[in-house]
Amino acid sequence: MSIASQATDRVIIFDTTLRDGEQSPGATLNAEEKLAIAHQLALLGVDVIEAGFAVSSPGDFQAVKTIAEQVGKADGPIICSLARATRKDIQAAAEALQPAAHPRIHTMISTSDIHLQYQLKKSRSEVLAIAQEMVAYAKSFVDDVEFSPMDASRTDPEFLYQVLETAIASGATTINIPDTVGYCTPKEIGILIQGIRENVPHIDSVILSIHTQNDLGLATANALAAIEHGVRQVECTINGIGERAGNAALEEIVMALQVRKHYFNPYFGRSVNSDVPLTNIKTQEIYKTSSLVSQLTGMLIQPNKAIVGANAFAHESGIHQDGIIKHRQTYEIMEAASIGLPENRIVLGKHSGRNAFRTRLKELGFELSEADLNKAFNRFKEVADKKKEISDWDIEALVRDETQNQVESGFQLEHVQVICGDCTCPTATITVVTPDGKILTDASVGTGPVDAVYQAINHLVQIPNQLIEFSVQSVTGGIDALGTVTIRLAYQDRIFSGQASDTDIVVAAAYAHLNALNRLYRYLQTQKIPAQVSE
Numbered sequence: 001m002s003i004a005s006q007a008t009d010r011v012i013i014f015d016t017t018l019r020d021g022e023q024s025p026g027a028t029l030n031a032e033e034k035l036a037i038a039h040q041l042a043l044l045g046v047d048v049i050e051a052g053f054a055v056s057s058p059g060d061f062q063a064v065k066t067i068a069e070q071v072g073k074a075d076g077p078i079i080c081s082l083a084r085a086t087r088k089d090i091q092a093a094a095e096a097l098q099p100a101a102h103p104r105i106h107t108m109i110s111t112s113d114i115h116l117q118y119q120l121k122k123s124r125s126e127v128l129a130i131a132q133e134m135v136a137y138a139k140s141f142v143d144d145v146e147f148s149p150m151d152a153s154r155t156d157p158e159f160l161y162q163v164l165e166t167a168i169a170s171g172a173t174t175i176n177i178p179d180t181v182g183y184c185t186p187k188e189i190g191i192l193i194q195g196i197r198e199n200v201p202h203i204d205s206v207i208l209s210i211h212t213q214n215d216l217g218l219a220t221a222n223a224l225a226a227i228e229h230g231v232r233q234v235e236c237t238i239n240g241i242g243e244r245a246g247n248a249a250l251e252e253i254v255m256a257l258q259v260r261k262h263y264f265n266p267y268f269g270r271s272v273n274s275d276v277p278l279t280n281i282k283t284q285e286i287y288k289t290s291s292l293v294s295q296l297t298g299m300l301i302q303p304n305k306a307i308v309g310a311n312a313f314a315h316e317s318g319i320h321q322d323g324i325i326k327h328r329q330t331y332e333i334m335e336a337a338s339i340g341l342p343e344n345r346i347v348l349g350k351h352s353g354r355n356a357f358r359t360r361l362k363e364l365g366f367e368l369s370e371a372d373l374n375k376a377f378n379r380f381k382e383v384a385d386k387k388k389e390i391s392d393w394d395i396e397a398l399v400r401d402e403t404q405n406q407v408e409s410g411f412q413l414e415h416v417q418v419i420c421g422d423c424t425c426p427t428a429t430i431t432v433v434t435p436d437g438k439i440l441t442d443a444s445v446g447t448g449p450v451d452a453v454y455q456a457i458n459h460l461v462q463i464p465n466q467l468i469e470f471s472v473q474s475v476t477g478g479i480d481a482l483g484t485v486t487i488r489l490a491y492q493d494r495i496f497s498g499q500a501s502d503t504d505i506v507v508a509a510a511y512a513h514l515n516a517l518n519r520l521y522r523y524l525q526t527q528k529i530p531a532q533v534s535e
């Protein structure tokens, strides 16, 4: 049974990722890649896959044919090919779709005066005659024929009604209304659809469809407005890819209908509180499908993209994180799991608060006292000011650092400043606070910036020691990674180690050195050997 002959109390999802989506500059797919996406679209549960434009190239013809064979099974989706309103295009589409259990030919011709005058160079009556002839021709191959009046939203409504009436009389089973250049506002789309429903004879005997482009960023809003006015098929693409600024994004349409179903239910004659989904889409497959399309087309997804962007379920600011930890719905209207993501993300960064920090520490197995937590949190904020995102490894390093520094109280590092470069003698200026509260400053030169720091600290602290090991490790990847410096100092026959982390490894080296010196200092105290602090 053709989908058009079924009464629909839901929205038919017509996916055109493999046709309009592939028209995104740079997004070209080969037949194998198209097949992989088509299989995933079938798993996602789309009703119609527009697999390509069969006449456009031998490769696209083959892709449509292979998808028709391998995905267009009896229990699978409708497989569709686009065709201009020409015999050659329609023949190619029919031939490529031949193996599909449910084939659809989608034929189109422009109807706006600007297209007729400048592109087709045809009169309205010629276009009317072509539409009539070509829909009938497509119908001679398949039952399921979709007709699109290209640039419908800029077409004289009276002429549009005439063309649509003709297409329906010639056998079209789906009438698709394209806002080809993404020109309309949602209100105008509503008026357009309402006008068609009121003025085109037999429009209720076909599926009315909408195809929106995103030139003004209104594709999703326009598609939803059309649904409110009785449209029952939406043409859309994964991640919203498509010609120019793209098409309505499938994931946005589907999740809007899912999350706001109580709002949309009355437009489908349902009771407001019905929880029956308004599409057949298995929403848990959305994320996987989105990633596959992004990977194969090379079209990266902007981080703030609705539903599938990396930040769509990520919370960075303390107030939001606090709310999410207390009750997820305070700042989330849908669950990450509903699109197939394992969980939402609390991102620790400069806007995060104590609750999120404490919660992450607990997850990492650290139970800190309130005082220790505050200290670690202050360090965290300092690092967050320099680093975009704080990873779990960074946090572990910070907490370890704080814990060690508490144990080894003694000299406190107040200030580190280093000048270095290829034409400069590396010079470090260091300020420390002694255990009895004196503030001391000194400057030293060295063979490199770290050596200069060590010389200056040694001069201030006056504890004899020998640096026997120095290593630096990047805690995480990236240019803003935390570096952990580990050192070992020898004093007579004893070894004292120190470790510290910072986004600046010279600063980390200074803290690590002081950390080891404090251990040595405490040892000297227990041995009653006085340290000679410089004056």
Ligand SMILES: CC(=O)SCCNC(=O)CCNC(=O)[C@H](O)C(C)(C)COP(=O)(O)OP(=O)(O)OC[C@H]1O[C@@H](n2cnc3c(N)ncnc32)[C@H](O)[C@@H]1OP(=O)(O)O
Pocket (backbone or CB within 6 Å): 020, 023, 053, 055, 056, 057, 083, 084, 085, 086, 108, 109, 110, 119, 120, 150, 180, 243
């Ligand atoms: C809004 C949309 O997304 S529509 C789909 C757009 N997608 C594509 O164009 C991708 C695939 N296209 C192609 O591979 C090629 O353009 C082809 C194979 C379709 C045609 O290639 P060519 O024969 O070299 O024609 P070309 O692309 O230069 O020009 C398009 C021709 O189609 C005509 N045309 C455009 N739309 C239609 C239509 N709906 N019905 C009939 N003819 C049409 C144009 O008037 C023009 O004809 P002309 O050469 O007689 O002036």
Ligand SMILES: CC(C)C(=O)C(=O)O
Pocket (backbone or CB within 6 Å): 020, 082, 108, 148, 150, 151, 176, 178, 179, 180, 181, 211, 213
């Ligand atoms: C072929 C039609 C539906 C189209 O892509 C458009 O008009 O934008």
